[in-house]
Amino acid sequence: MPAKDIPDIVVGRLPIYLRELSFLATEGIQVTSSHELGKRLGISAAQIRKDLSHFGGFGKQGMGYNVGHLREQLRRILKVDQEWPMALIGIGDLGRALAHYGGVVDRGFRIVALFDNDPAKIGQQIGDLEIMGMDQLAPIVRERSIRVAMIAVPAAHAQRVAEACLAAGVQAILNYAPITLNVPPDARAQHIDPVVHLQRMTHHL
Amino acid sequence: MPAKDIPDIVVGRLPIYLRELSFLATEGIQVTSSHELGKRLGISAAQIRKDLSHFGGFGKQGMGYNVGHLREQLRRILKVDQEWPMALIGIGDLGRALAHYGGVVDRGFRIVALFDNDPAKIGQQIGDLEIMGMDQLAPIVRERSIRVAMIAVPAAHAQRVAEACLAAGVQAILNYAPITLNVPPDARAQHIDPVVHLQRMTHHL
Numbered sequence: 001m002p003a004k005d006i007p008d009i010v011v012g013r014l015p016i017y018l019r020e021l022s023f024l025a026t027e028g029i030q031v032t033s034s035h036e037l038g039k040r041l042g043i044s045a046a047q048i049r050k051d052l053s054h055f056g057g058f059g060k061q062g063m064g065y066n067v068g069h070l071r072e073q074l075r076r077i078l079k080v081d082q083e084w085p086m087a088l089i090g091i092g093d094l095g096r097a098l099a100h101y102g103g104v105v106d107r108g109f110r111i112v113a114l115f116d117n118d119p120a121k122i123g124q125q126i127g128d129l130e131i132m133g134m135d136q137l138a139p140i141v142r143e144r145s146i147r148v149a150m151i152a153v154p155a156a157h158a159q160r161v162a163e164a165c166l167a168a169g170v171q172a173i174l175n176y177a178p179i180t181l182n183v184p185p186d187a188r189a190q191h192i193d194p195v196v197h198l199q200r201m202t203h204h205l
Numbered sequence: 206m207p208a209k210d211i212p213d214i215v216v217g218r219l220p221i222y223l224r225e226l227s228f229l230a231t232e233g234i235q236v237t238s239s240h241e242l243g244k245r246l247g248i249s250a251a252q253i254r255k256d257l258s259h260f261g262g263f264g265k266q267g268m269g270y271n272v273g274h275l276r277e278q279l280r281r282i283l284k285v286d287q288e289w290p291m292a293l294i295g296i297g298d299l300g301r302a303l304a305h306y307g308g309v310v311d312r313g314f315r316i317v318a319l320f321d322n323d324p325a326k327i328g329q330q331i332g333d334l335e336i337m338g339m340d341q342l343a344p345i346v347r348e349r350s351i352r353v354a355m356i357a358v359p360a361a362h363a364q365r366v367a368e369a370c371l372a373a374g375v376q377a378i379l380n381y382a383p384i385t386l387n388v389p390p391d392a393r394a395q396h397i398d399p400v401v402h403l404q405r406m407t408h409h410l
Contacts, residue, residue, distance in 0.1 A: 008405075015404035019383060041385050078404040086403075093302035098399070100298045103383050107400045108407065147410055148403065172406035174399055178224060178308050180246050188409055190402035194303070194379055195312045197395035198291075198353065199220035199283040201377035202313065203211075204393055205352060 010051045014074055016041060017048070021071040022107075031064045080108025087146050087170070089161050090153035091116040091124075091131050094176055098152060099126045109148065113140050117157075134164070141168035148172045155179040162189070215256045219279055221246060222253070226276040227312075236269045285313025292351050292375070294366050295358035296321040296329075296336050299381055303357060304331045314353065318345050322362075339369070346373035353377045360384040367394070 020040055024032055034045040034052075041048075052070075055077060075081040088098055088111050099114055114131045116122060122133045132140065140146070149170045153161050158177035165173060172188040175181050181189045225245055229237055239250040239257075246253075257275075260282060280286040293303055293316050304319055319336045321327060327338045337345065345351070354370045356363055356378055363382035370378060377393040380386050386394045 011408050012405050014408070015401040016385065018404065019398070019401065020385060023384065040387070042387070077408060079407045079410060080404055084407060093305045097298035097302040104400055104403070107404070109400065109403055148407065150399070171410055172403070174402050174406075179228065180221065180225060182245070182247070188406040190406060192397055192399065192402060193224070194355070194397065195309055195314065196220040196224070197379050197397060198309070198314055198377070199223070199285055199312070200217050201379070201393040201395055202284045202289060202353070203216050203219070203282060205284060205376055
Protein backbone atom coordinates (compact mmCIF):
# COMPACT_ATOMS: atom_id res chain seq x y z
CA MET A 1 0.00 0.00 0.00
CA PRO A 2 1.54 3.36 -0.94
CA ALA A 3 2.41 5.57 2.00
CA LYS A 4 -0.14 8.19 1.06
CA ASP A 5 -2.98 5.77 1.69
CA ILE A 6 -2.24 5.13 5.35
CA PRO A 7 -4.86 6.90 7.51
CA ASP A 8 -3.34 9.81 9.40
CA ILE A 9 -4.64 8.50 12.72
CA VAL A 10 -2.60 5.34 12.13
CA VAL A 11 0.47 7.34 11.12
CA GLY A 12 0.05 9.23 14.40
CA ARG A 13 0.46 6.05 16.44
CA LEU A 14 3.55 4.77 14.62
CA PRO A 15 5.96 7.13 16.43
CA ILE A 16 4.64 5.78 19.75
CA TYR A 17 5.34 2.23 18.60
CA LEU A 18 8.78 3.25 17.37
CA ARG A 19 9.61 4.94 20.67
CA GLU A 20 8.62 1.85 22.63
CA LEU A 21 10.55 -0.46 20.30
CA SER A 22 13.65 1.70 20.74
CA PHE A 23 13.18 1.45 24.49
CA LEU A 24 12.85 -2.36 24.25
CA ALA A 25 15.99 -2.46 22.10
CA THR A 26 18.01 -0.56 24.72
CA GLU A 27 16.76 -3.11 27.26
CA GLY A 28 18.15 -5.88 25.04
CA ILE A 29 14.74 -7.32 24.18
CA GLN A 30 14.75 -8.82 20.68
CA VAL A 31 11.22 -10.16 20.24
CA THR A 32 7.93 -8.63 21.31
CA SER A 33 4.22 -9.12 20.58
CA SER A 34 1.21 -6.94 19.91
CA HIS A 35 -0.02 -8.05 23.32
CA GLU A 36 3.15 -6.94 25.11
CA LEU A 37 3.36 -3.67 23.18
CA GLY A 38 -0.30 -3.01 23.84
CA LYS A 39 0.10 -3.59 27.56
CA ARG A 40 3.01 -1.17 27.72
CA LEU A 41 1.25 1.48 25.65
CA GLY A 42 -2.32 1.19 26.86
CA ILE A 43 -3.47 0.31 23.32
CA SER A 44 -5.30 -2.91 22.43
CA ALA A 45 -3.28 -5.67 20.80
CA ALA A 46 -5.89 -5.84 18.03
CA GLN A 47 -5.39 -2.14 17.28
CA ILE A 48 -1.64 -2.56 17.06
CA ARG A 49 -1.93 -5.58 14.74
CA LYS A 50 -4.38 -3.68 12.56
CA ASP A 51 -2.16 -0.58 12.43
CA LEU A 52 0.91 -2.60 11.46
CA SER A 53 -1.04 -4.59 8.88
CA HIS A 54 -1.32 -1.39 6.82
CA PHE A 55 2.31 -1.97 5.88
CA GLY A 56 2.17 -5.75 5.78
CA GLY A 57 4.61 -8.51 6.56
CA PHE A 58 5.91 -7.50 9.98
CA GLY A 59 5.05 -10.68 11.81
CA LYS A 60 2.54 -13.42 12.24
CA GLN A 61 0.03 -13.69 15.02
CA GLY A 62 1.48 -15.88 17.74
CA MET A 63 5.01 -15.47 16.34
CA GLY A 64 5.83 -12.05 17.76
CA TYR A 65 7.70 -9.20 16.13
CA ASN A 66 11.44 -8.92 15.73
CA VAL A 67 12.14 -5.66 17.59
CA GLY A 68 15.11 -4.61 15.46
CA HIS A 69 13.39 -5.37 12.16
CA LEU A 70 10.09 -3.71 13.06
CA ARG A 71 11.99 -0.69 14.38
CA GLU A 72 13.90 -0.32 11.12
CA GLN A 73 10.71 -0.66 9.09
CA LEU A 74 8.96 2.01 11.14
CA ARG A 75 11.98 4.31 10.84
CA ARG A 76 11.79 3.89 7.08
CA ILE A 77 8.02 4.46 6.91
CA LEU A 78 8.29 7.58 9.09
CA LYS A 79 11.32 8.64 7.04
CA VAL A 80 13.51 9.03 10.09
CA ASP A 81 16.13 6.64 8.76
CA GLN A 82 17.62 9.97 7.71
CA GLU A 83 18.28 13.12 9.76
CA TRP A 84 16.07 16.14 9.14
CA PRO A 85 17.71 19.53 9.72
CA MET A 86 15.33 21.85 11.59
CA ALA A 87 14.96 25.56 12.20
CA LEU A 88 13.78 26.78 15.60
CA ILE A 89 12.13 30.19 15.69
CA GLY A 90 11.54 32.00 18.97
CA ILE A 91 14.26 31.73 21.61
CA GLY A 92 12.33 32.61 24.77
CA ASP A 93 12.28 30.32 27.81
CA LEU A 94 10.67 27.47 25.89
CA GLY A 95 12.74 27.95 22.73
CA ARG A 96 15.90 27.93 24.81
CA ALA A 97 14.83 24.67 26.48
CA LEU A 98 14.08 23.16 23.06
CA ALA A 99 17.46 24.31 21.72
CA HIS A 100 19.14 22.50 24.61
CA TYR A 101 16.94 19.41 24.34
CA GLY A 102 18.96 16.44 23.16
CA GLY A 103 15.95 14.16 22.77
CA VAL A 104 15.40 14.79 19.05
CA VAL A 105 18.82 13.56 17.97
CA ASP A 106 18.94 9.81 17.21
CA ARG A 107 15.24 10.04 16.47
CA GLY A 108 15.62 11.68 13.08
CA PHE A 109 16.04 15.38 13.78
CA ARG A 110 18.65 18.02 14.49
CA ILE A 111 18.15 21.71 15.15
CA VAL A 112 20.60 23.47 12.82
CA ALA A 113 19.46 27.10 12.98
CA LEU A 114 17.99 29.40 15.64
CA PHE A 115 16.06 32.58 14.93
CA ASP A 116 14.58 35.40 17.01
CA ASN A 117 13.54 38.98 16.30
CA ASP A 118 14.97 40.41 19.53
CA PRO A 119 18.18 42.39 18.80
CA ALA A 120 19.38 41.57 22.33
CA LYS A 121 19.30 37.85 21.52
CA ILE A 122 20.66 37.92 17.97
CA GLY A 123 24.28 36.88 17.99
CA GLN A 124 23.97 34.95 21.27
CA GLN A 125 25.36 31.45 21.23
CA ILE A 126 23.44 28.36 22.39
CA GLY A 127 25.66 25.31 22.20
CA ASP A 128 27.14 25.29 18.69
CA LEU A 129 24.51 27.61 17.25
CA GLU A 130 24.23 31.36 17.05
CA ILE A 131 20.82 33.03 17.22
CA MET A 132 20.11 34.75 13.91
CA GLY A 133 17.72 37.56 13.00
CA MET A 134 14.50 36.88 11.14
CA ASP A 135 15.98 38.44 7.99
CA GLN A 136 18.24 35.39 7.81
CA LEU A 137 15.35 32.89 7.93
CA ALA A 138 14.59 32.66 4.21
CA PRO A 139 18.18 32.49 2.95
CA ILE A 140 19.24 29.95 5.61
CA VAL A 141 16.19 27.72 5.07
CA ARG A 142 16.87 27.69 1.33
CA GLU A 143 20.62 27.26 1.60
CA ARG A 144 20.39 24.35 4.05
CA SER A 145 17.29 22.74 2.47
CA ILE A 146 15.41 22.94 5.78
CA ARG A 147 11.93 21.43 5.46
CA VAL A 148 10.97 21.21 9.13
CA ALA A 149 10.60 24.06 11.62
CA MET A 150 9.65 24.43 15.27
CA ILE A 151 7.91 27.64 16.26
CA ALA A 152 8.03 28.87 19.87
CA VAL A 153 7.03 32.51 19.43
CA PRO A 154 4.10 34.32 21.14
CA ALA A 155 0.65 33.44 19.76
CA ALA A 156 0.23 36.86 18.16
CA HIS A 157 3.27 36.27 15.89
CA ALA A 158 2.89 32.55 15.16
CA GLN A 159 0.82 32.72 11.97
CA ARG A 160 3.11 35.32 10.41
CA VAL A 161 6.24 33.35 11.33
CA ALA A 162 4.67 30.15 9.96
CA GLU A 163 3.93 31.88 6.65
CA ALA A 164 7.51 33.13 6.45
CA CYS A 165 8.75 29.58 7.03
CA LEU A 166 6.47 28.12 4.37
CA ALA A 167 7.38 30.81 1.86
CA ALA A 168 11.04 29.92 2.35
CA GLY A 169 10.50 26.22 1.69
CA VAL A 170 9.52 24.69 5.03
CA GLN A 171 6.82 22.01 4.64
CA ALA A 172 6.22 20.84 8.22
CA ILE A 173 5.79 23.01 11.29
CA LEU A 174 5.64 22.02 14.93
CA ASN A 175 3.93 24.94 16.64
CA TYR A 176 4.20 25.59 20.37
CA ALA A 177 2.19 28.82 20.30
CA PRO A 178 -1.31 28.33 21.74
CA ILE A 179 -3.09 29.04 18.46
CA THR A 180 -4.19 26.89 15.54
CA LEU A 181 -2.11 27.71 12.48
CA ASN A 182 -3.70 28.06 9.10
CA VAL A 183 -1.50 26.27 6.57
CA PRO A 184 -2.16 25.38 2.93
CA PRO A 185 -3.08 21.77 2.06
CA ASP A 186 0.41 20.95 0.80
CA ALA A 187 1.98 21.83 4.18
CA ARG A 188 1.76 20.07 7.54
CA ALA A 189 1.34 21.58 10.98
CA GLN A 190 1.21 19.95 14.39
CA HIS A 191 0.46 21.77 17.61
CA ILE A 192 1.71 21.34 21.16
CA ASP A 193 -0.26 23.18 23.83
CA PRO A 194 -0.06 21.76 27.35
CA VAL A 195 -3.43 23.27 28.30
CA VAL A 196 -5.21 21.29 25.58
CA HIS A 197 -3.90 18.10 27.18
CA LEU A 198 -4.67 19.27 30.70
CA GLN A 199 -8.25 20.23 29.85
CA ARG A 200 -8.78 16.87 28.19
CA MET A 201 -8.00 15.27 31.55
CA THR A 202 -9.85 17.60 33.93
CA HIS A 203 -13.10 16.86 32.12
CA HIS A 204 -12.87 13.37 33.64
CA LEU A 205 -11.93 14.39 37.18
CA MET B 206 -25.92 12.95 28.19
CA PRO B 207 -23.75 12.45 31.31
CA ALA B 208 -20.17 13.63 30.94
CA LYS B 209 -18.76 10.13 31.25
CA ASP B 210 -20.45 9.07 28.02
CA ILE B 211 -18.76 11.59 25.76
CA PRO B 212 -16.20 9.76 23.58
CA ASP B 213 -12.65 10.68 24.57
CA ILE B 214 -11.77 11.67 21.01
CA VAL B 215 -14.54 14.28 21.18
CA VAL B 216 -13.38 15.49 24.59
CA GLY B 217 -9.93 15.88 23.05
CA ARG B 218 -11.22 18.40 20.49
CA LEU B 219 -13.17 20.54 22.96
CA PRO B 220 -10.09 22.37 24.30
CA ILE B 221 -9.24 23.33 20.70
CA TYR B 222 -12.72 24.79 20.26
CA LEU B 223 -12.47 26.57 23.59
CA ARG B 224 -9.10 28.08 22.69
CA GLU B 225 -10.44 29.39 19.39
CA LEU B 226 -13.59 30.78 21.04
CA SER B 227 -11.44 32.61 23.59
CA PHE B 228 -9.40 34.03 20.72
CA LEU B 229 -12.59 35.16 18.96
CA ALA B 230 -13.82 36.73 22.21
CA THR B 231 -10.62 38.78 22.55
CA GLU B 232 -11.19 39.95 18.97
CA GLY B 233 -14.65 41.14 20.01
CA ILE B 234 -16.50 38.58 17.87
CA GLN B 235 -19.80 37.60 19.51
CA VAL B 236 -21.32 35.12 17.07
CA THR B 237 -19.62 32.37 15.09
CA SER B 238 -20.65 29.29 13.12
CA SER B 239 -19.49 25.72 12.75
CA HIS B 240 -18.38 26.70 9.25
CA GLU B 241 -16.26 29.62 10.48
CA LEU B 242 -14.79 27.61 13.38
CA GLY B 243 -14.07 24.73 11.04
CA LYS B 244 -12.27 26.97 8.57
CA ARG B 245 -10.09 28.42 11.31
CA LEU B 246 -9.31 25.02 12.85
CA GLY B 247 -9.00 22.82 9.76
CA ILE B 248 -11.89 20.66 11.01
CA SER B 249 -15.08 20.06 9.02
CA ALA B 250 -18.17 22.04 10.05
CA ALA B 251 -20.11 18.76 10.23
CA GLN B 252 -17.57 17.35 12.70
CA ILE B 253 -17.85 20.42 14.92
CA ARG B 254 -21.65 20.30 14.88
CA LYS B 255 -21.57 16.60 15.73
CA ASP B 256 -19.06 17.12 18.56
CA LEU B 257 -21.09 19.92 20.10
CA SER B 258 -24.34 17.96 19.72
CA HIS B 259 -23.03 15.55 22.38
CA PHE B 260 -23.85 18.27 24.89
CA GLY B 261 -26.94 19.59 23.16
CA GLY B 262 -28.55 22.97 22.84
CA PHE B 263 -25.62 25.17 21.83
CA GLY B 264 -27.14 26.59 18.68
CA LYS B 265 -29.19 25.87 15.64
CA GLN B 266 -27.86 25.22 12.17
CA GLY B 267 -27.90 28.48 10.26
CA MET B 268 -28.23 30.53 13.47
CA GLY B 269 -24.62 30.47 14.59
CA TYR B 270 -23.21 30.07 18.08
CA ASN B 271 -23.03 32.75 20.74
CA VAL B 272 -19.29 32.88 21.41
CA GLY B 273 -19.56 33.86 25.08
CA HIS B 274 -22.22 31.29 25.88
CA LEU B 275 -20.54 28.41 24.06
CA ARG B 276 -17.25 29.33 25.70
CA GLU B 277 -18.79 29.24 29.17
CA GLN B 278 -20.44 25.89 28.44
CA LEU B 279 -17.17 24.38 27.24
CA ARG B 280 -15.35 25.74 30.30
CA ARG B 281 -17.95 24.05 32.47
CA ILE B 282 -17.80 20.75 30.57
CA LEU B 283 -14.00 20.71 30.72
CA LYS B 284 -14.21 21.77 34.38
CA VAL B 285 -11.96 24.76 33.85
CA ASP B 286 -14.53 27.19 35.23
CA GLN B 287 -12.41 26.58 38.32
CA GLU B 288 -8.63 26.80 38.79
CA TRP B 289 -6.70 23.57 39.26
CA PRO B 290 -3.56 23.81 41.40
CA MET B 291 -0.71 21.85 39.79
CA ALA B 292 2.61 20.37 40.86
CA LEU B 293 5.55 20.50 38.46
CA ILE B 294 8.25 17.88 38.98
CA GLY B 295 11.64 18.19 37.30
CA ILE B 296 13.15 21.66 37.06
CA GLY B 297 15.63 21.21 34.21
CA ASP B 298 15.63 23.45 31.13
CA LEU B 299 12.11 22.42 30.14
CA GLY B 300 10.71 22.45 33.68
CA ARG B 301 12.11 25.93 34.18
CA ALA B 302 10.44 27.12 30.96
CA LEU B 303 7.15 25.55 32.08
CA ALA B 304 7.45 27.19 35.51
CA HIS B 305 7.81 30.56 33.80
CA TYR B 306 5.06 29.89 31.25
CA GLY B 307 2.08 32.12 31.89
CA GLY B 308 -0.13 30.43 29.31
CA VAL B 309 -1.88 28.07 31.72
CA VAL B 310 -3.34 30.80 33.94
CA ASP B 311 -6.79 32.03 32.79
CA ARG B 312 -7.23 28.63 31.17
CA GLY B 313 -7.93 26.76 34.37
CA PHE B 314 -4.53 25.95 35.84
CA ARG B 315 -1.86 27.32 38.13
CA ILE B 316 1.47 25.77 39.08
CA VAL B 317 1.61 25.98 42.86
CA ALA B 318 4.54 23.72 43.74
CA LEU B 319 7.91 22.85 42.16
CA PHE B 320 9.93 19.73 42.91
CA ASP B 321 13.34 18.38 41.95
CA ASN B 322 15.72 15.82 43.41
CA ASP B 323 18.87 17.88 42.81
CA PRO B 324 20.18 19.33 46.10
CA ALA B 325 21.72 22.21 44.12
CA LYS B 326 18.25 23.25 42.91
CA ILE B 327 16.25 22.69 46.10
CA GLY B 328 15.61 26.02 47.78
CA GLN B 329 16.03 28.02 44.54
CA GLN B 330 13.26 30.47 43.81
CA ILE B 331 11.38 30.68 40.49
CA GLY B 332 8.95 33.57 40.54
CA ASP B 333 6.92 33.16 43.75
CA LEU B 334 7.78 29.49 44.18
CA GLU B 335 10.64 27.70 45.87
CA ILE B 336 11.89 24.40 44.46
CA MET B 337 11.26 21.66 47.00
CA GLY B 338 12.82 18.23 47.45
CA MET B 339 11.00 15.07 46.44
CA ASP B 340 10.44 14.21 50.13
CA GLN B 341 8.02 17.14 50.19
CA LEU B 342 5.94 15.87 47.24
CA ALA B 343 3.47 13.67 49.14
CA PRO B 344 2.78 16.03 52.04
CA ILE B 345 2.39 19.08 49.77
CA VAL B 346 0.13 17.28 47.28
CA ARG B 347 -2.09 16.12 50.16
CA GLU B 348 -2.07 19.43 52.01
CA ARG B 349 -2.96 21.49 48.92
CA SER B 350 -5.36 18.92 47.39
CA ILE B 351 -3.32 18.83 44.17
CA ARG B 352 -4.89 16.50 41.62
CA VAL B 353 -2.92 17.48 38.51
CA ALA B 354 0.83 17.21 37.95
CA MET B 355 3.25 17.96 35.14
CA ILE B 356 6.34 15.76 34.91
CA ALA B 357 9.48 17.00 33.16
CA VAL B 358 12.06 14.58 34.51
CA PRO B 359 14.38 12.32 32.47
CA ALA B 360 12.68 9.28 30.91
CA ALA B 361 14.43 6.87 33.27
CA HIS B 362 12.75 8.49 36.31
CA ALA B 363 9.33 9.33 34.87
CA GLN B 364 7.45 6.16 35.81
CA ARG B 365 8.70 6.25 39.40
CA VAL B 366 7.85 9.94 39.77
CA ALA B 367 4.40 9.33 38.28
CA GLU B 368 3.76 6.57 40.80
CA ALA B 369 4.82 8.83 43.65
CA CYS B 370 2.39 11.49 42.39
CA LEU B 371 -0.48 9.03 42.10
CA ALA B 372 0.22 7.56 45.52
CA ALA B 373 -0.03 11.06 47.00
CA GLY B 374 -3.40 11.78 45.43
CA VAL B 375 -2.68 13.11 41.93
CA GLN B 376 -5.19 11.82 39.36
CA ALA B 377 -4.03 13.44 36.11
CA ILE B 378 -0.47 13.63 34.81
CA LEU B 379 0.91 15.56 31.86
CA ASN B 380 4.17 13.81 31.05
CA TYR B 381 6.97 15.48 29.04
CA ALA B 382 9.39 12.56 29.37
CA PRO B 383 9.68 10.60 26.09
CA ILE B 384 8.18 7.43 27.52
CA THR B 385 4.66 6.06 27.80
CA LEU B 386 3.60 6.02 31.45
CA ASN B 387 1.77 3.08 32.89
CA VAL B 388 -1.06 4.37 35.05
CA PRO B 389 -4.00 2.55 36.65
CA PRO B 390 -7.46 2.84 35.04
CA ASP B 391 -8.69 5.39 37.59
CA ALA B 392 -5.87 7.82 36.68
CA ARG B 393 -5.27 9.84 33.53
CA ALA B 394 -2.02 10.49 31.69
CA GLN B 395 -1.30 12.58 28.63
CA HIS B 396 2.04 12.73 26.89
CA ILE B 397 3.89 15.51 25.10
CA ASP B 398 6.85 14.42 23.00
CA PRO B 399 7.84 16.73 20.15
CA VAL B 400 9.43 13.89 18.19
CA VAL B 401 6.13 12.01 18.02
CA HIS B 402 4.61 15.05 16.30
CA LEU B 403 7.62 15.58 14.05
CA GLN B 404 7.68 11.95 12.89
CA ARG B 405 3.98 12.10 12.15
CA MET B 406 4.74 14.86 9.66
CA THR B 407 7.92 13.56 8.06
CA HIS B 408 6.09 10.45 6.96
CA HIS B 409 4.21 12.69 4.52
CA LEU B 410 7.20 14.65 3.20
